[in-house]
Amino acid sequence: MVDADQTFVIVGGGLAGVKAAETLRAEGFNGRVILIGDEVDPPYERPPLSKGYLTGKEPREHAFVHESAWYAENDVELHLGQPVTSIDRATRSVRLGDGTTIRYDKLLLATGSEPRRLDIPGTDLAGVHHLRRLAHADLLQGTLAALGRDNGHLVVAGAGWIGLEVAAAARGYGAEVTVVEPAPTPLHQVIGPELGQLFADLHAGHGVRFHFGTRLSEIVGQDGMVLAARTDDGDEHPAHAVLVAVGAAPCTALAENAGLALVDRAHGGGIAVDASLRTSDPDIHAAGDVAAAEHPLLRTRLRVEHWANARAGGSTAARAMLGRDVSHDRVPYFFSDQYDLGMEYSGWAPPGTYDQVVLRGDVGKREFIAFWLKDRRVLAGMNVNVWDVTPAIQELIRSGAPVDPEALADPSTPLAAVVPRP
Structure with missing residues (x-):
């Protein structure tokens, strides 16, 4: 039974978190809804970061899920730029970075994921980029535009979806692009070799150079700036900027420290949840990139890092928090635009x-x-x-x-x- 005295706390200011808040209100929940995000920007969608906004075809504000006034109008309390540092399951409370403690009746973890880093020399140089947050896209967009103006070179580590979309955006600005990928084709672990060559040909036709079967071993710089990127087969590629796009790791530290069940990284990682997105604690749910859910249709545990999963998962988790009998059984879906x-x-x-x-x-x-x-x-x-x-x-x-x-x-x-x- 849910009543007006209850407080539902959502940790994570991405699409899954805000869709959960939206669904709680749409389903008639009239208790407190508190949405906590560690970024200063209001909740936004991530596809524009490597698509419309990065290419300069869409304004920055198009990434935001709602206009700022929506949160006050729907009585959703926003705590932005404020990380959650710990969860106390015994007292059902979370502690923020400034020491504030917030009690919850139900808690949703929508903490998302962070880019994986390369453990090689030179990653601390200016001009080495990752792409996961809006602030990353702000910086990368300016870099790509400058590379295009100056005939500069971008080296991309990783030929997954992010790597390829950024490569396409960079070519749109006129930058020279080299993609380094250990697999024999782009997207090898997603669509296999049969279709991977299609994307290699697509990008090669637009002037992208590929270096398959190898990895970056060092990023070379001078005066703190990127000059080149070396691969483990001994080659050196000119570079004025490097994008590291070698995957994303689920942000599970909060859950791990709170003693929630996790999934081993070898099996995709993430917070273990059932089909209703409930964790090993019945008062805590997880949704979006961080959730490794039992999928009733596919009959496997699956962690999906895409827009549609965050959108649907946030809504499913909200209904489950309200006591509804729900199941997160959507067919995984994603999209990409390249040239x-x-x-x-x-x-x-x-x-x-x-x-x-x-x-x-x-x-x-x-x-x-x-x-x-x-x-x-x-x-x-x-x-x-x-x-x-x-x-x-x-x-x-x-x-x-x-x-x-x-x-x-x-x-x-x-x-x-x-x-x-x-």
């Missing part, structure tokens, strides 16, 4: 989990859908410059039914007709 290529990916099919890739459409024109199958069941689908098909792709995944690969590959067969009907 003239737009794509959406639904599902989960890392290398080793599928036995067939089926292509539907014109790969040469980059207008197609790719499907990853296991035992003729669709695990994931990626539509490239083909739109309004995500619901049909997700229905194929949700059905779990075996499909005819030939029908799946045939553009004349509607996707809805591929799913066997009882």
Whole structure:
């Protein structure tokens, strides 16, 4: 039973946190809602950081989830620029950096993730960037614009989604770009070698140079500034700036210090939660990048670092905090824009989990859908410059039914007709 005397505290000022606050009010909760973020900016969405805002096509304020007045209008108490330093589960309270203690009846941890760092010489030089926060994007945008004006060089460590999107943005400004990646293709751990080469060709066609099968071993500088980047095969690449895009680590320190159950890093890391996003403490939930949830549809524990997961997870956690019978069973989804290529990916099919890739459409024109199958069941689908098909792709995944690969590959067969009907 939830009443007006209760206090729900949300730690984390990202999309998952603010969507939880929004959902609490939409569901009729009239107790206190306290949203605590360690950044000075109000809650914002992260896709613009590597897309519209970074490229200069969208203003900074477009990243914010709500206008500033929304929080007061909905009686959501914002504590910005104030980290939570500890959780006391016995007294059900959190302590802020200034020593303030706030009691909670229910607590949501939406602490997100932070970029992984490289343990090599030179990472403390000016011109070495990471991209996770709005302040990072502010700095990187100015750097890319300056590189473009001065014919400067950017070296990107990592050919994942962030690395590739920043590479595309940098080329848009006119900067020279080299991407260093230990795998044989971009996005190797996400879409496998079958489709990874497509993105290598896309970027190479726009002037990006790739250096596969190697890692950065040192960033060389002079007078505190970046001059070059060396790789472990002995090569040296000119660089005036370096972006480190080698993944993100979930921010679990608060949960760990509070004694909550965690997931080993070898299995993705994060705070262990059930399908309703409840942690090992029934009064504490977790959502967004930091939550490693039991996924009822995929039958595995999964930690997802994408916009759609944060958006849906925040709402699911809020309803669970209110005592609703809910389950976070959304099909994982993310999107990317690079040059003239737009794509959406639904599902989960890392290398080793599928036995067939089926292509539907014109790969040469980059207008197609790719499907990853296991035992003729669709695990994931990626539509490239083909739109309004995500619901049909997700229905194929949700059905779990075996499909005819030939029908799946045939553009004349509607996707809805591929799913066997009882």
